[in-house]
Amino acid sequence: MTDLKGKRILLGLSGGIAAYKAAELTRLLTQAGAEVQIVMTAAACRFITPVTMQALSGNPVHSDLWDASVPNNMAHIELSRGCDAIVVAPASADFLAKLAQGLCDDLLSTLCLARECPLLVAPAMNLQMWGNPATQRNMKQLREDGIAILGPASGDQACGEVGMGRMLEADEIFEEIEAFFQPKLLAGKRVLITAGPTFEPIDTVRGITNTSSGKMGYAVARAARDAGAVVTLVSGPTALAAPRGMERIDVSSAQEMYDAAMARVAKADVFIGVAAVADYRPKNAKPHKLKKGTGDMTLQLQPNPDILGTIAARRKAPFCVGFAAETENLDAYADAKRRRKKVPLLAANLAQHAFGADDNQLILFDDKGRHELARAPKLELARALVAHIAKLLPKK
Ligand code: CTP
Secondary structure (H helix, E strand, O other), X not given: OOOOOOOXXXXXXXXXXXXXXXXXXXXXXXXXXXXXXXEEOOOHHHHOOHHHHHHHHOOOOEOOOOOOOOOOXXXXXXXXXXXXXXXXXXXXXXXXXXXXXXXXXXXXXXXXXXXXXXXXXXXXXXXHHHHOHHHHHHHHHHHHOOOEXXXXXXXXXXXXXXXXXXXXXXXXXXXXXXXXXXXXXXXXXXXXXXXXXXXXXXXXXXXXXXOOOOHHHHHHHXXXXXXXXXXXXXXXXXXXXXXXXXXXXXXXXXXXXXXXXXXXXXXXOEEEEOOEOOOEEEOOOOOOOOOOOOOXXXXXXXXXXXXXXXXXXXXXXXXXXXXXXXXXXXXXXXXXXXXXXXXXXXXXXXXXXXXXXXXXXXXXXXXXXXXXEEEEEHHHHHHHHHXXXXXXXXXX
């Protein structure tokens, strides 16, 4: 079960070289269980063939305003009725200008004007076209008209220039569409999250760490962002790409994570400690590579600051959520940890199931007791956790 299962998406393509990305986007949408109807402008048909889009969507492609096969000859009305959203990707400078003006001289622009559902557009153009005051005026108008703008991104362009205006990648547009459909349960809230492992140096080339992948923390960050929160993610070393639409602060040791979290906590409404923070660090980490000796070697460890515990004990503490990764006696240890750390909500999982995996199983402990979330992909669990947090947040 995914977020887009059963959603009816009308995907419109206007003319631009980024049209090839719409093919991949169609695949991602149909794989997620969405029903995709394709509408192409005449210019789009010069960049990618309707045959490709028909094969990928599994539906006939429409491009003609005067399509006699539509029984009442009203393709411009019929196609968008019952749709959950219209997504135009690529949206060319010309197409966006038409939208801003309310022009409708082809099937896609007419559908957009006659729609009853939300409209999302993914601009795609050369950087000068994007930067042109006329385009920027049009974008301002579209935002005011309540149209969701996805991107654009900055980077290499098909014309050989580098700059702002390239269309988002297919997976990024897919994520934005998923996010669009999420209820905005944390709108206006600022959420601070720690994620990933920490790395505690022994010397300049060695250290102590753990097998946390950061996946759960990043999923929680994404779920909070999709729920409308302003998210700051303090991340230990992970191999994960920085999620879009949030501030990510990279740290290495527990002390650095503590410092980064403390510098930002005063502004946070919610703190979620997902990081697997090392409880101890080597005392006197050496500023050079240690040489081996002949006998045993002893490492002396000293405790790290407890980030969650410190934040929860603040006079004006944000709503604090802890995570517990246990290998045994999950319920007893997790509930005791919640009380010890004095947090209103704690999400517990078995470390052997959670670390590095894409799925997880969570048990939430709060003042009302125990709430079990069935095994599911981490993003799905993260969305359920965010919904639970939203329910417990004090009403202003
Ligand atoms: N945590 C933290 N700072 C630390 C240690 C833990 O913020 N120095 C947070 C984690 O991010 C998590 C929660 O505290 O939200 C639980 O961490 P865990 O290490 O499992 O708990 P401990 O209290 O250290 O207990 P133990 O290691 O004995 O299981």
